[in-house]
Amino acid sequence: MARLTRQYVDEQILDRAAGLFARHGFAHTSLKDLADAVGLSKAGLLHHFPSKEALFEAAMEMGRTQSQHVLDQVSPLPDGPARDRRAVELLVDFALERPGLVALASRAINTLGSDETDDGDNGLAGVDRLVFDVFGVTPDSGDTERLVRVVGMLSALAVLSLSANRAGDKTGWRPHIVTTCLDALGHRRASPSPSPFDLAQAEA
Secondary structure, three states, X not given: OOOOOXXXXXXXXXXXXXXXXXHHOOOOOOHHHHHHHHOOOHHHHHXXXXXXXXXHHHHHHHHHHHHHHHHHHHOOOOOOHHHHHHHHHHHHHHHHHOHHHHHHHHHHHHOOOOOOOOOOXXXXXXXHHHHHHHOOOOOOOOOHHHHHXXXXXXXXXXXXXXXXXXXXXXXXXXXXXXXXXXXXOOOOOOOOOOOHHHHHHHHX
């Protein structure tokens, strides 16, 4: 059996820890909670990350790195449905592999404009700013509809990626998650043509 690399183990730890931070917040997540979640003793966890603060910052940095990667991929595309689709597909693929990190990013975005500082949030500094850049919107742009749609899409993505992992069917869920996210952004699929049965029912 191949030995797991340190990077892979660290990424698994970060994702599980991020999911815990997303559910309970930084202040209400203890080192013991984190160790239990990743299946390590507190000493074992501290061997990978020297403190809870270091673990949280590493998780946020991993999210920022992925968000920057998505931004780099979509930046050459003009604003519009094609760019949104590409961004959503990249984010869905990442979310299905790292649902905890996406949940943490969603939490940071969903607390914008609130007085919540539990997670050391400094406004649009980090993963949340980068995600907004991906979709070409900022909270102070005046485009309320677009802002609401982007926040709603990210919230749906976090919930659905977690559900897909729990269901153990990431491949089967993926196209439906992509469609749902695009719907949230306002890119609805054209309604299918009615079947002969539907037409007969309507005429009856």
